[in-house]
Amino acid sequence: xxxxxxxxxxxxxxxxxxxxxxxxxxxxxxxxxxxxxxxxxxxxxxxxxxxxxxxxxxxxxxxxxxxxxxxxxxxxxxxxxxxxxxxxxxxxxxxxxxxxxxxxxxxxxxxxxxxxxxxxxxxxxxxxxxxxxxxxxxxxxxxxxxxxxxxxxxxxxxxxxxxx
Amino acid sequence: xxxxxxxxxxxxxxxxxxxxxxxxxxxxxxxxxxxxxxxxxxxxxxxxxxxxxxxxxxxxxxxxxxxxxxxxxxxxxxxxxxxxxxxxxxxxxxxxxxxxxxxxxxxxxxxxxxxxxxxxxxxxxxxxxxxxxxxxxxxxxxxxxxxxxxxxxxxxxxxxxxxx
Amino acid sequence: xxxxxxxxxxxxxxxxxxxxxxxxxxxxxxxxxxxxxxxxxxxxxxxxxxxxxxxxxxxxxxxxxxxxxxxxxxxxxxxxxxxxxxxxxxxxxxxxxxxxxxxxxxxxxxxxxxxxxxxxxxxxxxxxxxxxxxxxxxxxxxxxxxxxxxxxxxxxxxxxxxxx
Amino acid sequence: xxxxxxxxxxxxxxxxxxxxxxxxxxxxxxxxxxxxxxxxxxxxxxxxxxxxxxxxxxxxxxxxxxxxxxxxxxxxxxxxxxxxxxxxxxxxxxxxxxxxxxxxxxxxxxxxxxxxxxxxxxxxxxxxxxxxxxxxxxxxxxxxxxxxxxxxxxxxxxxxxxxx
Numbered sequence: 233x234x235x236x237x238x239x240x241x242x243x244x245x246x247x248x249x250x251x252x253x254x255x256x257x258x259x260x261x262x263x264x265x266x267x268x269x270x271x272x273x274x275x276x277x278x279x280x281x282x283x284x285x286x287x288x289x290x291x292x293x294x295x296x297x298x299x300x301x302x303x304x305x306x307x308x309x310x311x312x313x314x315x316x317x318x319x320x321x322x323x324x325x326x327x328x329x330x331x332x333x334x335x336x337x338x339x340x341x342x343x344x345x346x347x348x349x350x351x352x353x354x355x356x357x358x359x360x361x362x363x364x365x366x367x368x369x370x371x372x373x374x375x376x377x378x379x380x381x382x383x384x385x386x387x388x389x390x391x392x393x394x395x396x
Numbered sequence: 397x398x399x400x401x402x403x404x405x406x407x408x409x410x411x412x413x414x415x416x417x418x419x420x421x422x423x424x425x426x427x428x429x430x431x432x433x434x435x436x437x438x439x440x441x442x443x444x445x446x447x448x449x450x451x452x453x454x455x456x457x458x459x460x461x462x463x464x465x466x467x468x469x470x471x472x473x474x475x476x477x478x479x480x481x482x483x484x485x486x487x488x489x490x491x492x493x494x495x496x497x498x499x500x501x502x503x504x505x506x507x508x509x510x511x512x513x514x515x516x517x518x519x520x521x522x523x524x525x526x527x528x529x530x531x532x533x534x535x536x537x538x539x540x541x542x543x544x545x546x547x548x549x550x551x552x553x554x555x556x557x558x559x560x
Numbered sequence: 561x562x563x564x565x566x567x568x569x570x571x572x573x574x575x576x577x578x579x580x581x582x583x584x585x586x587x588x589x590x591x592x593x594x595x596x597x598x599x600x601x602x603x604x605x606x607x608x609x610x611x612x613x614x615x616x617x618x619x620x621x622x623x624x625x626x627x628x629x630x631x632x633x634x635x636x637x638x639x640x641x642x643x644x645x646x647x648x649x650x651x652x653x654x655x656x657x658x659x660x661x662x663x664x665x666x667x668x669x670x671x672x673x674x675x676x677x678x679x680x681x682x683x684x685x686x687x688x689x690x691x692x693x694x695x696x697x698x699x700x701x702x703x704x705x706x707x708x709x710x711x712x713x714x715x716x717x718x719x720x721x722x723x724x
Numbered sequence: 725x726x727x728x729x730x731x732x733x734x735x736x737x738x739x740x741x742x743x744x745x746x747x748x749x750x751x752x753x754x755x756x757x758x759x760x761x762x763x764x765x766x767x768x769x770x771x772x773x774x775x776x777x778x779x780x781x782x783x784x785x786x787x788x789x790x791x792x793x794x795x796x797x798x799x800x801x802x803x804x805x806x807x808x809x810x811x812x813x814x815x816x817x818x819x820x821x822x823x824x825x826x827x828x829x830x831x832x833x834x835x836x837x838x839x840x841x842x843x844x845x846x847x848x849x850x851x852x853x854x855x856x857x858x859x860x861x862x863x864x865x866x867x868x869x870x871x872x873x874x875x876x877x878x879x880x881x882x883x884x885x886x887x888x
Binding site for chain 1: 420423424425426427428429430450451452453454455460461462463465466467468469470473485486487488489490491492493
């Protein structure tokens with residue numbers, strides 16, 4: 233894709249965008265619970281990391297699929313907000329699990345596949361990091377949409393569609 | 397669908413299946429972390445509940461999309477294991493978010509759409525419960541597959557596909 | 561789900577809605593090419609049929625997966641238009657194939673899972689009909705959205721999102 | 725991804741693989757009906773083209789979403805067969821539509837995201853070609869699995885899962 237995703241706030245430096253992203257994360261008690269943290273954000277990619285704590289496993293000791301799904305949700309939504317602006321909703325996503333998650337850390341790298349004014353299609357790949365070696369464990373593809381009504385409380389992306 | 401999903405252990409009573417399901421949940425530190433619990437399992441439906449604690453929210457106070465994704469992963473996998481036997485892997489799933497999750501509790505109801513010997517297609521609907529009233533907040537559709545190699549450690553469904 | 565999908569044109573009779581649906585189909589050269597026809601539409605379900613002609617097969621003689629995907633696209637979009645009004649776009653969908661399509665006809669039954677003013681989540685099940693017996697061959701879940709700009713040419717649902 | 729998808733028939737030249745792919749296409753009456761043709765296949769990418777004939781449109785004159793879905797099905801399945809061997813089944817896929825398909829031709833480029841012995845996760849991007857200019861119109865992500873029982877008739881990938 234040669235198209236440029238429209239930058240919501242073009243005057244922000246990468247460090248400012250990263251700080252803003254982690255402010256949103258800090259305001260999400262669930263993201264804090266699982267220990268998610270953005271570590272690098274460029275105009276084309278957002279990197280989210282989760283240390284693979286003992287309390288994030290399934291019964292065989294691997295990273296839980298629900299954890300990877302949660303990382304996909306956070307990653308896909310944030311990179312969509314980077315293209316559309318902060319007042320977005322996550323419409324849906326799909327995730328494929330390709331290998332057990334073993335190691336010290338999970339890292340998700342998200343990018344924009346395509347963006348119009350109102351909708352961004354985003355993808356992410358999630359890797360397990362073990363001794364410096366990265367292995368793909370999951371891949372996801374999702375749809376982020378601009379929220380209808382600008383709310384005064386809008387200080388970051390939301391994950392659900394509008395109520396009815 | 398009129399087809400009967402093959403019961404993996406037809407001699408178990410519903411109470412025994414429910415106890416087994418919650419043993420698996422208890423062995424998954426991540427499922428324990430988010431407070432997930434099966435409360436009802438019939439041959440055609442598995443009901444999973446998560447009390448909407450303060451630490452499971454996004455920045456607007458709604459249930460985090462990552463939490464709903466995790467519930468979908470757990471629900472879809474378990475109902476697939478009910479059809480295929482405990483030694484299964486979750487290949488993939490898709491989730492649509494339809495409304496913000498507001499209330500005291502989230503409840504996911506999962507069922508089997510179709511099952512062959514090696515693969516089950518499963519779906520779940522996730523509701524937010526507020527004052528006894530249920531509203532649909534998300535719906536998911538996924539694919540659960542039989543694991544290749546019976547492992548001695550196989551005491552419940554896993555969420556990732558085999559390593560390579 | 562207890563919620564009522566908002567009827568776009570509540571004064572139309574079921575027969576009028578069916579006639580309108582098949583006018584849209586007739587205006588879609590691709591839908592005509594594959595022989596798709598709506599045969600029954602109620603407020604809660606739209607039934608689309610495709611006779612399984614010799615030129616709609618894959619190399620083993622079964623219904624081609626691409627044909628089932630096309631039926632899913634048509635079905636999901638139309639039932640979404642029934643909820644949102646005719647000026648809609650199909651954002652995305654997911655399809656699971658569960659069994660080879662063998663028989664005289666394929667039939668897709670679509671319904672609305674959830675609808676707000678701007679978005680409908682829709683699902684369909686596709687069956688192969690052989691000697692009066694129906695077997696599920698595929699199931700799909702998708703997202704239909706209201707188009708941004710009302711166009712004067714808007715005489716039926718479109719399948720793509722807005723250009724940029 | 726650094727991993728190499730296992731080549732099913734490593735002794736075949738690219739030209740032989742391309743000829744084989746188009747033999748399978750020629751044996752699929754539906755693929756022939758829509759005019760699909762592979763034009764380039766490398767170990768990492770398969771390119772499928774469909775001239776945008778008048779009878780492949782929706783009612784606004786754009787490429788029909790069902791056509792793009794069918795191309796995704798063919799592309800994702802074939803690149804999966806390239807990794808797993810010819811005896812495969814398409815389990816499922818998801819497609820996002822991002823822009824109306826306008827031009828002389830649609831082209832789909834498919835690649836393998838991850839492959840184990842029994843399953844390949846594959847993706848494709850579909851572009852509309854107009855006056856030599858390519859624009860992304862859809863993107864898809866799917867799961868291809870090895871068929872259980874080697875059949876003597878197995879001379880190419882199938883799109884449906886095993887019967888039951």
